[in-house]
Amino acid sequence: MNRYQQIKLAKQIGKWALIAVIMVYAIFPFYYAVITSLKPSSELFQVDFWLSSVDFGNYAQIFSQDSFIQAIGNSILVAISVVFIALLLGVTASYALGRVRFRGRTTVMLVVLGVSMFPQVAVLSGLFEVIRTLNLYNSPGGLILSYTIFTLPFTVWVLTTFMRQLPMELEEAAIMDGATPWVTITKVFLPLMWPAMATTGLLAFIAAWNEFLFALTFTLTDSQRTVPVAIALISGGSQHELPWGPIMAASVTVTVPLVILVMIFQRRIVSGLTAGAVKG
Amino acid sequence: MANVNLSKINKVFGSTHIIKDLDLEVGDGEFVVFVGPSGCGKSTLLRLIAGLESITDGDMHFADDLVNDLPPRERGVGMVFQSYALYPHMTVYENMAFGLKLAKTDKQSIEQRVMETARILQLEELLQRKPKELSGGQRQRVAMGRAMAREPRILLFDEPLSNLDASLRVQMRNEIARLHHRLGSTMIYVTHDQVEAMTLADKIVVLRDGRIEQVGSPQTLYQQPATKFVAGFIGSPTMNFMPAELLGGDGNGCRVSTPGLGELALPQDASGKSPGAELSLGVRPEHLRLAEAEGENAFEIVNVEYLGNEVYVYLEPKAGDTLLIHRSEAPSRWHLGQRVALVPDIEQVHLFDATDKALAVNGAKAAA
Amino acid sequence: MSTPATESASQVGARSTKGGYRGTKVRRQRVRAAWMFLIPMLVTLALVAGWPLARTFYFSFTDASLSDTAGAAWIGIENYLVFDDGNWYGILTDPVWWQSVWNTLFFSVVSVSLEVVFGIIVALLLNAEFKGRMLVRAAVLIPWAIPTIVSAKMWAWMLNDQFGIINHLLMALGLIDAPLAWTADASLSMWAVIMVDVWKTIPFVALLVLAALQMLPKDCYEAAEVDGIHPVKVFFRVTLPLITPALLVAVIFRLLDALRVFDVIYVLTSNSTNTMTMSIYARQQLVEFQDVGYGSAASTLLFLIIALVTVLYLYLGRRQLGVDE
Numbered sequence A: 001m002n003r004y005q006q007i008k009l010a011k012q013i014g015k016w017a018l019i020a021v022i023m024v025y026a027i028f029p030f031y032y033a034v035i036t037s038l039k040p041s042s043e044l045f046q047v048d049f050w051l052s053s054v055d056f057g058n059y060a061q062i063f064s065q066d067s068f069i070q071a072i073g074n075s076i077l078v079a080i081s082v083v084f085i086a087l088l089l090g091v092t093a094s095y096a097l098g099r100v101r102f103r104g105r106t107t108v109m110l111v112v113l114g115v116s117m118f119p120q121v122a123v124l125s126g127l128f129e130v131i132r133t134l135n136l137y138n139s140p141g142g143l144i145l146s147y148t149i150f151t152l153p154f155t156v157w158v159l160t161t162f163m164r165q166l167p168m169e170l171e172e173a174a175i176m177d178g179a180t181p182w183v184t185i186t187k188v189f190l191p192l193m194w195p196a197m198a199t200t201g202l203l204a205f206i207a208a209w210n211e212f213l214f215a216l217t218f219t220l221t222d223s224q225r226t227v228p229v230a231i232a233l234i235s236g237g238s239q240h241e242l243p244w245g246p247i248m249a250a251s252v253t254v255t256v257p258l259v260i261l262v263m264i265f266q267r268r269i270v271s272g273l274t275a276g277a278v279k280g
Numbered sequence B: 001m002a003n004v005n006l007s008k009i010n011k012v013f014g015s016t017h018i019i020k021d022l023d024l025e026v027g028d029g030e031f032v033v034f035v036g037p038s039g040c041g042k043s044t045l046l047r048l049i050a051g052l053e054s055i056t057d058g059d060m061h062f063a064d065d066l067v068n069d070l071p072p073r074e075r076g077v078g079m080v081f082q083s084y085a086l087y088p089h090m091t092v093y094e095n096m097a098f099g100l101k102l103a104k105t106d107k108q109s110i111e112q113r114v115m116e117t118a119r120i121l122q123l124e125e126l127l128q129r130k131p132k133e134l135s136g137g138q139r140q141r142v143a144m145g146r147a148m149a150r151e152p153r154i155l156l157f158d159e160p161l162s163n164l165d166a167s168l169r170v171q172m173r174n175e176i177a178r179l180h181h182r183l184g185s186t187m188i189y190v191t192h193d194q195v196e197a198m199t200l201a202d203k204i205v206v207l208r209d210g211r212i213e214q215v216g217s218p219q220t221l222y223q224q225p226a227t228k229f230v231a232g233f234i235g236s237p238t239m240n241f242m243p244a245e246l247l248g249g250d251g252n253g254c255r256v257s258t259p260g261l262g263e264l265a266l267p268q269d270a271s272g273k274s275p276g277a278e279l280s281l282g283v284r285p286e287h288l289r290l291a292e293a294e295g296e297n298a299f300e301i302v303n304v305e306y307l308g309n310e311v312y313v314y315l316e317p318k319a320g321d322t323l324l325i326h327r328s329e330a331p332s333r334w335h336l337g338q339r340v341a342l343v344p345d346i347e348q349v350h351l352f353d354a355t356d357k358a359l360a361v362n363g364a365k366a367a368a
Numbered sequence C: 001m002s003t004p005a006t007e008s009a010s011q012v013g014a015r016s017t018k019g020g021y022r023g024t025k026v027r028r029q030r031v032r033a034a035w036m037f038l039i040p041m042l043v044t045l046a047l048v049a050g051w052p053l054a055r056t057f058y059f060s061f062t063d064a065s066l067s068d069t070a071g072a073a074w075i076g077i078e079n080y081l082v083f084d085d086g087n088w089y090g091i092l093t094d095p096v097w098w099q100s101v102w103n104t105l106f107f108s109v110v111s112v113s114l115e116v117v118f119g120i121i122v123a124l125l126l127n128a129e130f131k132g133r134m135l136v137r138a139a140v141l142i143p144w145a146i147p148t149i150v151s152a153k154m155w156a157w158m159l160n161d162q163f164g165i166i167n168h169l170l171m172a173l174g175l176i177d178a179p180l181a182w183t184a185d186a187s188l189s190m191w192a193v194i195m196v197d198v199w200k201t202i203p204f205v206a207l208l209v210l211a212a213l214q215m216l217p218k219d220c221y222e223a224a225e226v227d228g229i230h231p232v233k234v235f236f237r238v239t240l241p242l243i244t245p246a247l248l249v250a251v252i253f254r255l256l257d258a259l260r261v262f263d264v265i266y267v268l269t270s271n272s273t274n275t276m277t278m279s280i281y282a283r284q285q286l287v288e289f290q291d292v293g294y295g296s297a298a299s300t301l302l303f304l305i306i307a308l309v310t311v312l313y314l315y316l317g318r319r320q321l322g323v324d325e
């Protein structure tokens, strides 16, 4: 083996070592959570890197609690409603922003961008008042309303990027056929936008599913909580005796569907994320 | 069907003036082609007629209706786009029926009209396919079908064939010509390709910089170009231009001197021009004759192109000058490196003055 | 050449205004439709963002309490600063507030810097050709897909002082003698929080950088390789300048996110002052102490800081964000 080959080999080894480190770093915490959740409580406090036996006790325990099942139901209800509303309002708005030139368009774009960068805490007290006035405190409705503050700007922003990419001549053809803007959106653009809508909807769903601050503040009783709050509030006898087994079981339960979704729609998610951030 | 009348049309985008005081009359059932260099405003003018852009100033009439403010659907125009712009998620049938549906036509007449259009364009077998399952030529026909289905008064085409390959282009060109004969509707067509313009048009409009340079039948434009620009734009290979000096002349003819050709007596009316005026002499490649060189008026043959049915001979007046082209039927007895004399067909020579306007040929001949 | 064109353009413009508003009906209809489409969105945003924000500003000048926001009385800037009985009071004199401002800034700068460095490394790796690249890319996405609360809990378990695997590993390797109290120890808890945030956010930065890397022209790399330039030099001279726009975007998105950080820290270290950020401080005042006026004042300050960063960035980076074409 000459010097050149040695260097090449060393580079190969270095590359694969780096890949291995990154893989372990990315996956291990989740893997460890899965292992912990599948251990019987007697073995919880000994450190293991793999399972010697599988025990579903922790899962049985969390699913025997009504409040956890309710929390999953609430999370699903809230996330799906939010996605639906954001897409509904977002599609028409993004048509206006992406395809019509008018005065004030840049201003509206800046407003949308500005709202998406809002610190949630800054609206907390005002929103609290709005929600209480509308009698939505401690109910999914309040969360649905408040979540539009981050899902709607994001949806509009990403869909506008996609709208801009649709060919001009297609819209002109529709105009020649006598289509109004509304007909153009519903009959011509929407059928072509499904992939983009799916991506955006998925990203909005994840954001809503993971939200914590509003859910913590605007709900009061166990039956109205969403999953992140429910998990955060699982507690044992004292600060130092957290029931780690059930916590990990709950964590894995709400994460697995997301991880599977992300794996399936990997490509779309990447394109949606980059469309939201880097325009072009 | 309708005639189109444009008077003093202007279009301004921001601070750029694209169409300038343009007047044009398109007769009922006429096939008019817009040609001109890229960016001269052909598409803009077509889109103004379509109603996709609004005119800044001027009046536009279809038949007797003022259409300035009408949206496209109320103008009764159909348009075929360069990229076809078919609705990708609809079948051929749905593509053609879309406009009719939006116009609230009843189901039966929709079907009847779509079927009729499909029959004319030979699309009957393709009606249930999606655009992506069609070939380029078929898509082109669907695009035309969609524009025709609503039976518009005027059909507009913006470079409809430029996405097709050469042989398909010839075939579609033929189909469009036959369609026009059959339907007899008014058609306005934008193209870069002067063969398309010459073969399809009843009337060609040469645009330059947002103004009309000349309007006329293909024959008029070819034989009597009004300006040097039109002369150079129409015809392939392009017309040969050489500097010429006016020696003298009157209303019945003139004499000019051209380096390399010597003195020529031409039929152009030179009244109003003083001897010594700088002119430009134009001759089409097929109106030049080559002869054995004698004396100093000789050109060197720098290239000979054999095209099968004809031969192009390239000549270099002086080192570095633009090449002159001679065109004749094959076979040709001329070969590379030979020195030859040029003899223009005096009846077919064009003269342009310093402002690039053509000098008229005196009365009787111009009419003929 | 351009002057006559401009002149005649303005002439025509003048003529058409004199002759009335012509030929723009189609356009006007389109613009009207555009506004109709925007109104539902704008109304919603006004309801959930504009109005609440205005109310927060207002509350910050009142003595509102959570149980009675309607009966709030105007007290001027007393929530921010007031001189009373020979002493200064108000947020601006509260050492805990200043501690949380400092914590927030420290957290933001450190974690975003680390994320950018590691994000670039991961992106460079994913940009290279190797077998199973898609698999690695999918794996790298996992931390991003996990809800923040869940990742905080997962790490809290791994960082557990008595039974955590991290202490176990470090002790097995002989790096430490006694278990560390990662989330409780004042000198460690901020780093624990940063570690979790970096873990969760590297994928986002890496994906943005990767997208930028994949748009780079191949030929300048080939040229550099032919010229025998060292890869490290190529990275700093060619790659880095070319991906800077994408990096700037990633950085601002991350920075704004980090400045309002709440959930990771709340779950890992609760209301501990060692890691308290502005968001946690404000929420604690608002919800736990029920002092809406005081909490709103803190929220307002947080908003102003973030708005300042945003405006500064939008001003500097308009083109990169593509707001105007």
Ligand SMILES: Nc1ncnc2c1ncn2[C@@H]1O[C@H](COP(=O)(O)OP(=O)(O)OP(=O)(O)O)[C@@H](O)[C@H]1O
Residues within 6 Å of the ligand: B013, B014, B016, B018, B036, B037, B038, B039, B040, B041, B042, B043, B044, B045, B192
């Ligand atoms: N919407 C617009 N805004 C501003 N300028 C425009 C717009 N549309 C066209 N132009 C300008 O008007 C001029 C004429 O454009 P047009 O598309 O009519 O040219 P064209 O003759 O069709 O050229 P081509 O042969 O390349 O298609 C160009 O300089 C173009 O840049």
Ligand SMILES: [Mg+2]
Residues within 6 Å of the ligand: B042, B043, B044
């Ligand atoms: Mg054009």
